[in-house]
Amino acid sequence: MTLSPAEYASLSLGDIRTGLDRRHFSARELAEAAFAAIEALEAGRVEAFLSLTPELALRAADEVDAQLAAGSGVADIGLLAGVPLGFKDNMNLLGSYTTCGSRMLENYESTLNATCVSKALAAGALPMGKLNMDEFAFGSSTETSSFKKTHNPWDLERVPGGSSGGSAAAVASGMLTASLGSDTGGSIRQPASFCGVVGFKPSYGVVSRYGVVAFGSSLDQVGPFARSVxxxxxxxxxxxxxxxxxxxxxxxxxxFSASVVAGQSDGIKGMRVGVVSEYLEAPGITTEVVLAFKEALRHVQDLGATIVELELPNAYAALSAYYVIGPCEAFSNLSRFDAVRYGFCVEGATNLTEQYELSRAQGFGLETKRRILLGNYLLSSGVYTTYYYPAQQVRTLITQDYRRAFEQADVLLTPTSPRTAFRFGEVSDPTSMHLSDIFTIPINIAGNGGLNLPVGLGEESGLPVGLQIIGPQFKDGNILRVAAALEATYDIERLAPLSGALSGGAA
Amino acid sequence: MKSLATVLQDWEAVIGLEVHTELTTLGSKMFCGCKIEYGAPPNTHVCPVCLGMPGALPVPNRAAIESIVLAGLATGCDIEKHSMFYRKHYFYPDMAKNFQTTQGPVAFCMRGTLDLEVLGASAGERTHLQGTTPLAREEGYLTRIGITRIHMEEDAGKLVHVGGESGRISGADYSLVDYNRCGMPLIELVTEPDLRTPEEARLFLQKLRTIYLTLAISNCSMEQGSLRCDGNVSLRPRGSEKLGTKTELKNMNSFKNLHDGLAYEICRQAEVLEEGGRVRQETRHWEPASRRTISMRSKETADDYRLFPDPDLAPYHLSDEFIQRVAARLPELPDARVARYLAAYVLNAADARALAGEIELARFFDAALEAGSSKLAKPLANLLLNEVSAYLNTESVALAETRLDPQHLAELAGLVADGTISSMQGRQVLALVFARGVSPAELVEELGIRQVSDTGEIEAVAQTVLDNNADKVAEYRAGKTKLLGFFVGEAMKATGGTANPKLLNQTFQRLLS
Known part of the structure; x- marks a missing residue:
């Protein structure tokens, strides 16, 4: 009754629940199958993990098994009983290192559990390990990690997206059933799109940020990756x-699950689905993305929803506001990494200032320094009123735009990213890299929720294309309802072909 | 250097204060649940939040907001319903996050005032009395000091430099950081530059301290650093409207140091200016031992703290209901207390002010009067301001730590007032009450110390004294009437202090006439 890694890789949360309840497999078998899948696919292939936590995972699995043996049903144990789950490496998990993908925190051991982590553990999840990310979440390809490059399971020559690239790749490859990531400007939705999995950034404030190392406090939001809505x-x-x-x-x-059930059973007939036509002429948008998006609109209409044309007159300024507010908050949040109490510290500095300067110069990577310097400049006196203050005003206008737009629509659809996954090093200048987030960034600025739904492979690239479903603030149920209904109209493989290696097939 | 009085003839000093007060009476720190305890072993009251660990987030202490609103209401401030916390950035190991959470342009409390009564010799230091009100019947004036704002912030940790000279950083081998104080709720009050003399500054701080103690928001200990005061001072020629260059003065950790530090700095600046020099904008450190200020660092280029709204803390909105609820908790403030004492009791203004200025004495006074008759106000005030205060000073204890309670003090005042015991016996009984915590009436009973007011008995004692001192009687009769005191003293000695002194006086005068 051993669970094979290939069987494991195809399991959904529902399958795990049923399997445990019917004693088809134990939680320990799940954990062991998961580690076998990781063993097969991680090293030299996906490279999604920065650390593994087998002791924690097996202990959690044994607890679930003990509860099952004592007569508990899976539902009594928790929503995530036995689910092999990974955490982005900016989430504190007691008993693990939390590096944020940075040399600065290479040896930093967590002193607390992030609230999202402790809630997942309380729900019975098995903590498998910590996932690679762009350094301090600054990036859209996971290439700025100080430690390793994570590969897109659909094409190992390509990036998984970012900053939560490890979280997306681990789920797409079948190594993990689910993972958590964080999204400041698209860091859940864009890698989900690149890796062909479902990634959800709820409205700002839905999930606690406590214990998640902050990038942009007013923009950061935690959310899940999995292979189904x-x-x-x-x-x-x-x-x-x-x-x-x-x-x-x-x-x-x-x-949220209730909204999915509503989408599956009642559909979305009569719902108003907003689109912004100009988005299809966005800079750098590829034909295959436009085609996939138009196809999604046909599915929506077939389901009986009404398409509504929306206007977001100030959304064009979202990127500018984001690249002011984000670096300002990042500069401030990263001030604490000063080599005094923890973290990377150079040897032999002769005084405090030198220790600060050398440690930060050597501990932080290029993109991190770029954001710190930018924020440092933008907040300096005289400059503050030119950039930060107007950026906040722009933010208010954008938020109002969305509020007004959502008076006419129940959800808004956009592509998640203008293009599919790119090759390592292909996008090297920061400005072009930032453009891969043009559809996701405004949602963090406004504070709404957004979800990436895979809508098939691009006609040209053969790589996953994603649809972004955005909802009114705190009405994230709308998103899940539409996503569930739309998901049912597609017949899409969520596991990357690489997972075939688990059953001995070609990778 | 010229004396302060001389300098102030030619120069007008313009003084503003910044007063930092730790809200020591709260149960926990500003943004986390760590306990507040002075003198605890280093780094025992710390957590991920106040240590600035990655991922930790602040949660504001609601009780601290109530405290600052109380402080604002007590000093006539407008309470701002909408304000925000800001981050003030600087790299130093005493602040774990390398930014201090404080407030921005709008603080919880804005635009307040405090009235000062300046009396006695130092009232003469203010030569320019425009804008003040002369006080009738007394030498002095009343002046109103503007309060710019009171804002909420968190305290920094404490650095201990080891190996250097007298704990200074220069020359130290290494430094230790104690984060127990890091994140302590701190309110900072900033005055308008309305103060004109060191005495006004001292009175301001004393009055503010009494108000804060009345509100019970802090223990206001300058010794322990829970009340800290910096001064900004500049000079301008008498009659000039233009402000001079200011210096900022630190380390004035007592009322005397505040006064003396400012006085020194005023005289120093006058000397610089009179010699044709220019005052440098800088921070200076008052050194009480050498009685001078020394330059710490130049402030001619402003620090850039990169202040911006703290994105972890939502803008604060205080409801009318909240403000009203806090206002309902406002106790009687010192000014109102003085007015009440003067209206209700036969007390002179100086005693009323002295009592109201010491919140512990004032509360005790009120409680004792509740237990006794309002006629006892004067003797009670005397007991508290003289005997009781002297005892507290000698023993270095707080009134609450003694065994004296208000009922007993009222009883004692009553026994003296109705002549049951003499005031000398009263002092004797008070000492025993402090020692044993028993009722004065019982003590009087137990010791049998009653004042002798029986005229026959008194006359007998007086006669004996006269008989034993025939020579002195002769001198008295020859005109040395001062000897009356001697006879009374002898009679008191003979009766062990139990004789009624008034009766003795009258009796001797009669017998000797």
Whole structure:
């Protein structure tokens, strides 16, 4: 009754629940199969993990098994009982290193559990390890990690997207059933799109940020990756809600799975689905992305929803506002990494200032330094009123745009990214890299939720293309309902072909 | 250097204060649940939040917001319903996050005032009395000091430099950081540059301290550093409207140091200016031992703290209901207390002010009067301001730590007032009450110390004294009437202090006439 890595890789959360309940496999077998899959696909192939936590995972698995043996049903144990789950490496997990993909924190051991982590653990999840990311989440390809490059399971020559590239690649390859990531400007949705999995960034405040190392405090949001809409909904139900340790968190009911059921059973007939036509002429958008998007609109119409043309007159300024607010907050949040209490510290500095300067110069990578310097400049006196203040005003206008737009629509659809996954080093200048986030960034600026739904492979590249579904703030149920209904109209393989290696097939 | 009085003849000093107060009476720090405890072993009251560990987030202490609103209401400030926390960045190991969470242009409390009564000799230091109100019946004036703002922030940790000279950083082998204080709730009050003399500055700080103690928001200990005051001072020629270059003065950790530090700095600046020099904008350190200020660092280029709204803390909105609820908790403030004492009791203004200025004494006074008659106000005030205060000073204890309670003090004042015991016996009884915590009436009973007011008994004692001192009687009769005191003293000695001194006086005068 051993579970093979290939069988494991195809399991959904629902399959795990059923399998455990019917004693088809134990939680320990799940964990062991997961580590076998990682063994097969990680080294020299996907390289999604920065560290593995087998002791923690097996202990959690044994606890689940003990509860099952004692007569508990899976539902009593928790929404994520037995689910092999990975965490982006900016999430503190006791018993693990939390490096944020940075040399600065290479040897930093967590002193606490992030709230999203402790909620997942309380729901019975098995903590498998920590996932690669762009350094401090600064990037869209996971290439700025100080430690390794993560490869896109659909084409190992290509990036998985970022910054939560490890989280997306681990799920797409079948190494993990699900993972958590964080999204400041698209860092969940864009890698989900590049890797062909479902990635969901709820509205700002739905999931506590406590214990997740901050990049842009007013923009950061935690969310799940999985291979189905139902799975990301269940994961969100497990980790959402008000947290007394994060005063920007919101009291949101765990009703995401219910929205999925509504989408599956009642459909979306009569719902108003917004589009912004100009988006299809965005700089750098590829034909295959436009075609896939238009096809998605046909599916939506077939389901009986109404297409509504929306205007977001100020959204064009979102990128500018983002590249002011983001670096300002990042500069401030990263001030604490000063080599005094923890983290990378040079040897032999002769005084405090030298220790600060040399440690930060050697501990931080190029993109991180770029953002710190930018934020440092943008907040300096005299400059503040020219950039930061107007950026906040722009942010208010954009937020109002979305609020107004959502008076006419229940969701808004856009492509997730203008293109599919690119090759390593293919996009090297920061400005072009930033353009891969043009559809996702405005949503962080406004604070709404957004989800990437895979809508097939690009006609030209053969790589996954994603659709972004955006909802009104705190009405993330709309997103999941539409996503669930739309998902059912596609017949798409969510596991990357690489997973074939698990059953002895060619990678 | 010229004296302060001389300098102030030619120059007008313009002084503003920045007063930092730790909210020591709260249960926990500003943005985390760590306990507040002075003198705890280093780094025992710390957590991921106040240590600035990666991923930790601040949560504001609501009780601290109530405290600052109380402080604002007590100093006539407008309470701003919408304000924000800001981050102020600087790299130093005493602040774990390398930014201090403080407030921006809008603080919780804005635009307040505090009225000062300046009396006695130092009232003469202010030569330019425009804008003040002369005080009737007394030498002095009343002046209103503007308060710019009171904002909420967090304290930094404490650095201990080891190996150098007298704990200074220069020459130290290494430095230790204690983060127990890091994240302590701190309120900073900034005055308008309305103060004109060191005495006004001292009075301002004393009055503010009494108000804060009345509000019970801090223990206001300058010794422990829970009340800290910096001064900004500049000079301008008398009659000039243009402000001079200011210096910022630090390390004035007592009322006396505040006064003396400012006085020194005023005289120093006058000397620089009179010699044709220019005052440098800088931070200076008051050294009480050498009684001078020394330059710490130049402030001619402003620090750039890169202030911006803290994105981890949502803008703060105080409801009318919240402000009203806090206002309802406002206790009687010192000015109102003085007014009440003067209206309700036969007390002179100086005693009323002295009592109201020491919140512990004032509360005790009120409680004692509740237990006794309002006629006892004067003797109670005397007991508290003299005997009781002297005892507290000698023993270095707080009133609350003694065994004296208000009922007993009222009882004692009553026994003296109705002549049951003499005031000398009263002092004797008070000492025993402090020692044993028992009722004065019981003590009087137990010791049998009653004041002798029986005229026959008194006359007998007086006669004995006269009989035993025939020579002195002769001198008295020859005109040395000062000897009356001697006879009374002898009679008191003979009766062990139990004789009624008033009756003795009258009796001796009669017998000797």
């Amino acid at each position: 139902a799975d990301v909904a269940a994961l969100t139900d497990a980790i959402c809600g008000y947290d007394p340790l994060d005063c920007t968190s919101q009291d949101v009911p765990a009703s």
